[in-house]
Amino acid sequence: MNRVQALYDTTAQLDTLVSQPVTSENREEVVQSLTALLEVRSSQMEELKPPFTTEENILGKELLPMNKRISKQVQHIFDQLKVDIRTIKKQKQSGKKYINPYASMQTLDGRFLDKRK
Numbered sequence: 001m002n003r004v005q006a007l008y009d010t011t012a013q014l015d016t017l018v019s020q021p022v023t024s025e026n027r028e029e030v031v032q033s034l035t036a037l038l039e040v041r042s043s044q045m046e047e048l049k050p051p052f053t054t055e056e057n058i059l060g061k062e063l064l065p066m067n068k069r070i071s072k073q074v075q076h077i078f079d080q081l082k083v084d085i086r087t088i089k090k091q092k093q094s095g096k097k098y099i100n101p102y103a104s105m106q107t108l109d110g111r112f113l114d115k116r117k
Contacts, residue, residue, distance in 0.1 A: 011067065022080070
């Protein structure tokens with residue numbers, strides 16, 4: 001198997017992985033396998049050195065649209081993750097406000113303030 005074929009196979013695995021629907025239940029598994037495949041792919045890309053044969057050039061040209069799809073889908077997955085993190089933080093804050101609704105209020109009614117020190 002030539003160098004570009006191994007990279008093509010790994011990229012195809014990445015493409016099928018990010019093409020499947022990602023839910024909150026399987027997101028952690030998808031991100032872990034995505035990270036592992038990206039590490040393998042980066043090491044394979046570092047091993048690529050010219051000159052390339054015509055077969056390798058053809059495979060390289062097929063990799064470009066796959067790479068664009070993968071990067072778009074990965075960005076979409078991480079955007080969903082950011083939205084989920086924001087909603088969790090918002091839920092945490094609203095839970096604190098529900099427990100102690102007057103914590104943010106600062107009233108000085110009924111208190112004596114001595115301005116001299």
